[in-house]
Amino acid sequence: MLKIFFSTFMTFGVLVINAQNNANIVGSIQDNTQNGIPSATVLLKSAKDSSLIKVEMSDNTGNFFFRQIAKGSYFVESYFVGMKTSQSKIFDHSNNDTKLPSITMMDNNHKIDEVQVNAKRTILEVKSDRTIFNVQGTINSVGENGLNLLRKAPRVTLDNNNNISVMGRSGVLVYVDGKRVPLAGDELSNYLQNISAEQIDRIEIITSPGAKYEAQGNAGIIDIRLKKDKNVGFNATISSSYSQGKYGIGNGNAIFNYRQKKYNLFGTFGLRTGTRWNELVFKNYQNNFLLDESNNSISDFQNVSEKIGLDYFINANHTIGFLVNLNQNNADQFQDNKTLISNTSTAEKIDSSLIANNRSDVNRRHATYNVNYAWRTKEKSISIDADYGQFDNKGNYYQPNIYFDTNNNVLASSNANKYNTANNIQISSIKLDSEFPSKIGKLGAGIKLSQVRTENKFLFSNILNQIPVQNNHRSNFFDYRENVYAAYINYSKMLTKKWGLTSGLRAEQTDATGDLTAFLPELEEEPVKFNYLKFFPSLGLSFNFKPEHSFGLNYSRRINRPNYNVLNPFKEQLSELSFMQGNKLLKPEIVNNIELSYTLKHMYSFSVGYSLTTDQITRLIGADVENPKASFINWDNLATQSLYNFNASCPYDITKWWNMYSNLSLSYTDNQADYGAAGKVDIQAGSYTLYQQHTFSLGKKWKAELSGYYSGPGVWGGVFLYEPTHSINVGVQRKFLKDKLNVRLTADDLTFSSGWSGYSDFGGLYGKGYGNYDSRKATISLSYDLGNKSIKSRKRNSGIESESKRVEN
Numbered sequence: 001m002l003k004i005f006f007s008t009f010m011t012f013g014v015l016v017i018n019a020q021n022n023a024n025i026v027g028s029i030q031d032n033t034q035n036g037i038p039s040a041t042v043l044l045k046s047a048k049d050s051s052l053i054k055v056e057m058s059d060n061t062g063n064f065f066f067r068q069i070a071k072g073s074y075f076v077e078s079y080f081v082g083m084k085t086s087q088s089k090i091f092d093h094s095n096n097d098t099k100l101p102s103i104t105m106m107d108n109n110h111k112i113d114e115v116q117v118n119a120k121r122t123i124l125e126v127k128s129d130r131t132i133f134n135v136q137g138t139i140n141s142v143g144e145n146g147l148n149l150l151r152k153a154p155r156v157t158l159d160n161n162n163n164i165s166v167m168g169r170s171g172v173l174v175y176v177d178g179k180r181v182p183l184a185g186d187e188l189s190n191y192l193q194n195i196s197a198e199q200i201d202r203i204e205i206i207t208s209p210g211a212k213y214e215a216q217g218n219a220g221i222i223d224i225r226l227k228k229d230k231n232v233g234f235n236a237t238i239s240s241s242y243s244q245g246k247y248g249i250g251n252g253n254a255i256f257n258y259r260q261k262k263y264n265l266f267g268t269f270g271l272r273t274g275t276r277w278n279e280l281v282f283k284n285y286q287n288n289f290l291l292d293e294s295n296n297s298i299s300d301f302q303n304v305s306e307k308i309g310l311d312y313f314i315n316a317n318h319t320i321g322f323l324v325n326l327n328q329n330n331a332d333q334f335q336d337n338k339t340l341i342s343n344t345s346t347a348e349k350i351d352s353s354l355i356a357n358n359r360s361d362v363n364r365r366h367a368t369y370n371v372n373y374a375w376r377t378k379e380k381s382i383s384i385d386a387d388y389g390q391f392d393n394k395g396n397y398y399q400p401n402i403y404f405d406t407n408n409n410v411l412a413s414s415n416a417n418k419y420n421t422a423n424n425i426q427i428s429s430i431k432l433d434s435e436f437p438s439k440i441g442k443l444g445a446g447i448k449l450s451q452v453r454t455e456n457k458f459l460f461s462n463i464l465n466q467i468p469v470q471n472n473h474r475s476n477f478f479d480y481r482e483n484v485y486a487a488y489i490n491y492s493k494m495l496t497k498k499w500g501l502t503s504g505l506r507a508e509q510t511d512a513t514g515d516l517t518a519f520l521p522e523l524e525e526e527p528v529k530f531n532y533l534k535f536f537p538s539l540g541l542s543f544n545f546k547p548e549h550s551f552g553l554n555y556s557r558r559i560n561r562p563n564y565n566v567l568n569p570f571k572e573q574l575s576e577l578s579f580m581q582g583n584k585l586l587k588p589e590i591v592n593n594i595e596l597s598y599t600l601k602h603m604y605s606f607s608v609g610y611s612l613t614t615d616q617i618t619r620l621i622g623a624d625v626e627n628p629k630a631s632f633i634n635w636d637n638l639a640t641q642s643l644y645n646f647n648a649s650c651p652y653d654i655t656k657w658w659n660m661y662s663n664l665s666l667s668y669t670d671n672q673a674d675y676g677a678a679g680k681v682d683i684q685a686g687s688y689t690l691y692q693q694h695t696f697s698l699g700k701k702w703k704a705e706l707s708g709y710y711s712g713p714g715v716w717g718g719v720f721l722y723e724p725t726h727s728i729n730v731g732v733q734r735k736f737l738k739d740k741l742n743v744r745l746t747a748d749d750l751t752f753s754s755g756w757s758g759y760s761d762f763g764g765l766y767g768k769g770y771g772n773y774d775s776r777k778a779t780i781s782l783s784y785d786l787g788n789k790s791i792k793s794r795k796r797n798s799g800i801e802s803e804s805k806r807v808e809n
Contacts, residue, residue: 025066025093027100029058029078029086031547036062037105038601040080047073047090059653060603069093078103080602083547107547129540129554130206131155131649135197139695139705139731139744145272146195146224148775151754152709153203154663154691155647156222159716159756161619162189166205166219167645168667168687168714169611170618171560171589173217176224176325179368179387180214182427182452184565187393190364192224194303194329196272198239198253198783201227207609208540208554208595211488211504212433212444215536218560218591218613226307227255228266234258236786245777247298249274256786267308275300282769287628290347292340295574301331319374327366334359337575341629352411353404356575360397366390380436391425400463401576416463417576419474423456423564441493444504447486454480454564460571472519474571478584480564482512500542508559509533514567514584528567528584534559552597562586562617566635580633587637589615605649616641616671618718622679622763631765638673638681638718657697665689671718679763685721687714703733713758722758726751727775740785749775 029040040058044066045051053074058064076088083105091098125132133153135141141149150156150164157165163185164172174181174188176195183191206213206221213221227237236256243249250273257266280295309323335358340350368389375382397419403411429450436443460474488506495501512530538556545551566582573579595609616638624630646666653659666688673681693707708728715721731746755772 022068022070023093023095024097025069025074025076025100026097027064027076027088028102029062029064029080030102030104031083032104032106034102034104035548036060037080037083037547038062039603040064040078040083040105043077043079044069045075045077047075060601065656071095076100076103078105080105083107129208129210130204133203133205135200135202139703139733139746141197141200144197144748146192146197146200147189148193149197149200149203150192150222152691152707153205154649155205155207155665157689157711157714159720159722162186163619163716164222165716166207166222167609167647167665168643168669169219169591169613170616170717171218171591173214173221174224175221177226177323178223179370179389180216180427182389182425182563183391184563187364187391187423187565190329190331190362191327191366193276194272194301194305194327195224195226196241196251196253196270198241198251198781199226199255199268199270199305201225208538208556208593209558210502210540210556211490211506211536211538212446214448214450214484214486215506215508215534215557215559216561218558218589218611220558226268228257228309232259234786237783238786239781239783241779241781243274243777243779245774246277247275247774249276262313264311264313265309266311268306270305271303272305273302276774278771278773280769280771282767284631284765284767285344286623286631286765288344289629290342290344291577291629291631292342293337293575293578294339295335295337297333297335299331299333301329303327303329317375317377319376321370321372321374323368323370323372325366325368327364329362329364331362332360333362335574337578339575339577350406352406354575354577355402355404356399358397358399358574360395362393362395364394365392380434382432382434384430384432386430387428389425389427391423391427393421393423395421397421399573399575415576417460418463418468419458419460421456421458421570423454425564426453427451435490441491441501444488444490444492446488448484449486450484452480452482454478456480456564456568456570458570470519473523475519476523476570477517478564478568478570479515479517480512480567482510482561484511485509498544500544502538502540502542504538506536506538507533508536510561510588512561516569516584530561530588532588534590548601550599550602552599553595554597555592555594558591558593559588560591560617561588562635566617577627577630578632579630583635586617586635587615589613589617589637603651605647607647609645609647611641611643611645613641613643614639616718618671619716619720620718620762621720621760621765621767623765631767636673636675636718638671640670640672642670644668657699659695659697661693661695663689663691667714669715671715673718681718681762683715683719683721685713685715688712701735701739705729705731705733716758719762720758720760722756725754725756727754737784742781742783744779744781746779746781748777748779752776 029037031037038058038060042056042058042064044053046053054066056064056066071094073090073092075090078086086103086105088100088103131154135149151158155167163170166172202225204223204225206223209221239253241251252271254269257264276299278297282293284291306326311319311321313319337356337358339354341352342350371386373384400416402414405411429448431446431448433446434444456478458476460471461468462471486506486508488504490504492502510530510532513527515527516525518524536557540554543551566586567584568582569584571579571581591611591613593611595607597607599605617635618638619633620636621633624632648664651661668686671681671683689709689711691709696704698704710726712724713722727749728751729748731744733744735742754775755770757770759768
């Protein structure tokens with residue numbers, strides 16, 4: 001399959017030759033040693049009024065091409081990180097191709113942190129501390145949701161329970177628009193599934209967060225940035241898509257902004273509705289029993305999301321902003337669960353079976369509010385953010401557990417259960433960040449105060465004579481409160497023209513209490529309290545050997561505190577033979593990360609890293625001590641986890657019309673723990689993932705895309721060893737009506753191979769299984785731009801800054 005996968009990528013292609021009404025302008029960008037500069041930003045401007053005509057980027061050899069340009073007088077400007085802006089002489093262009101003299105760019109001693117041209121963004125941008133996955137840069141993103149986009153993102157993997165890892169490390173902190181999402185487990189998974197791809201601009205995978213970021217999150221931060229138009233006047237985009245797999249899902253989205261000199265009003269509205277499906281099959285061998293369990297789940301859902309925001313520009317230096325996000329989700333879920341029970345010595349003979357067809361309705365209401373203020377000059381800045389969020393989740397579940405003998409007669413041991421869950425999460429925070437120059441370098445400092453309160457209710461009832469009777473042995477309340485007080489200081493300086501230094505120190509005081517309230521006095525337990533002060537240093541060195549060769553070395557120390565989802569001791573079950581519960585005695589995990597990176601020609605990025613985690617929080621699968629036929633998933637701390645990783649990111653222009661992007665990730669994990677009689681963990685596993693995307697410009701505004709991945713075996717959590725998976729996706733795109741209407745057709749997971757399979761052997765249970773979701777589907781998407789989307793340019797002393805370009809110093 002792997003050979004077929006590579007062969008498909010390297011042989012796929014369509015060559016279309018179109019008649020040219022106008023002629024081309026070609027040239028090259030080089031440095032002072034006459035070497036070509038790849039990925040330089042090249043702007044074609046009118047000599048008459050300096051208006052922007054077109055934006056392109058130089059290819060791997062430094063050459064650039066402006067195609068089908070009308071007659072006229074023009075000049076060219078070029079921009080590149082670390083180089084001085086260059087401008088050509090004015091030239092006349094006729095109906096014949098124009099070849100320009102080479103444009104030479106000189107080194108610039110001023111450091112530029114970021115240059116981004118939205119007119120033509122690559123699918124991936126690799127920076128010193130993060131990797132940016134530009135969702136709008138891929139055709140095959142349409143019809144997807146936030147969770148499935150993470151499956152496609154480089155360095156990111158999702159396990160069979162949708163837990164997110166980055167470079168093999170768990171404990172990822174998820175942000176949306178720079179704001180932490182205080183959800184975990186199934187709640188986080190559902191939240192991400194209800195963000196449509198059409199609302200997402202980019203996903204930033206921050207693997208080396210500095211001291212400015214909160215220390216939570218062992219594997220770093222994933223920041224999902226939603227679309228926000230910054231063009232002047234009224235602008236809007238309306239879009240819709242429909243995906244058909246085993247079931248159908250429809251999306252509708254509207255994004256708008258109205259920007260004037262003093263303010264920018266913006267917002268989004270999204271509706272997502274349809275049916276999700278997944279299956280899970282497991283065979284467990286334990287206590288001389290074989291339990292063959294299958295679970296098919298169908299969820300009919302409807303999700304509505306709204307966002308409204310206002311930025312008010314008091315003057316050139318002062319801005320105040322307001323932002324409200326609302327999300328409502330309703331889902332009716334149907335889970336058909338069947339377990340065949342036999343003795344391992346006579347596995348082919350079924351002794352009995354358990355049918356547990358779950359029915360549930362779940363309602364989720366999320367609301368977040370933000371007020372912010374920023375003061376910025378050329379070298380100084382102060383920003384203040386105040387946030388409040390409330391996340392309400394309620395569920396009603398009905399679960400009959402009916403046992404049948406070999407003649408399909410109902411056994412007396414059958415019973416039915418009903419349980420109601422509710423959790424209310426309130427999060428509030430205020431933070432202040434500042435940056436300012438000093439004689440010794442650039443300094444930054446800030447403070448943050450945050451409070452999280454989670455109230456959880458679990459009411460479990462037995463159905464007796466069709467009447468629910470609350471079971472006080474299984475019902476309880478769990479209240480979790482967490483206060484974090486943080487302060488940090490950052491320092492950065494260019495030590496020489498080639499060496500740069502960044503460093504920081506963050507201190508966080510954590511006060512947290514988990515309080516379990518039982519309905520029976522004999523089940524009452526003392527609250528679990530955490531009170532500790534931790535320091536989190538970070539250090540980064542950069543070395544620019546030449547403009548084409550740069551190196552980086554980063555170190556950081558981070559923490560992953562157990563959240564309500566893994567502390568909560570409620571017993572959640574698929575059936576009475578298969579359940580999951582938390583562990584309120586979990587300790588926070590501490591990780592030390594170090595990464596060495598190398599970037600060639602500002603395009604090809606390579607990194608190697610090592611991390612050591614103590615008290616790694618992980619999922620364990622084992623046999624129940626009370627019921628010899630039951631199995632459980634719970635949470636515990638590993639003693640240590642050592643992880644080695646390598647990543648390579650390489651874009652390449654095969655031809656003028658064929659572009660390829662490749663990403664290769666390698667990792668090796670060593671898990672160690674000793675739980676005494678419960679079992680020992682001594683697992684080593686290597687893994688790899690190759691992702692490729694091929695984009696074809698076919699002419700006449702047609703584009704095609706072929707993308708996919710192949711992921712090798714590895715380990716999830718502490719003990720589950722998974723097997724290879726892969727996926728291939730195709731898509732085409734065509735623009736109409738002066739590029740205002742964009743139509744896309746895609747087909748995902750053509751071979752239906754992106755599910756999972758694997759096995760675990762721990763705690764007296766050997767289990768193997770597989771799972772699938774509705775990944776194979778076809779999607780049609782339409783989007784239409786309203787308002788003045790035309791590119792407008794403005795002259796600035798430091799170069800150009802247009803509505804299609806953002807430059808941050």
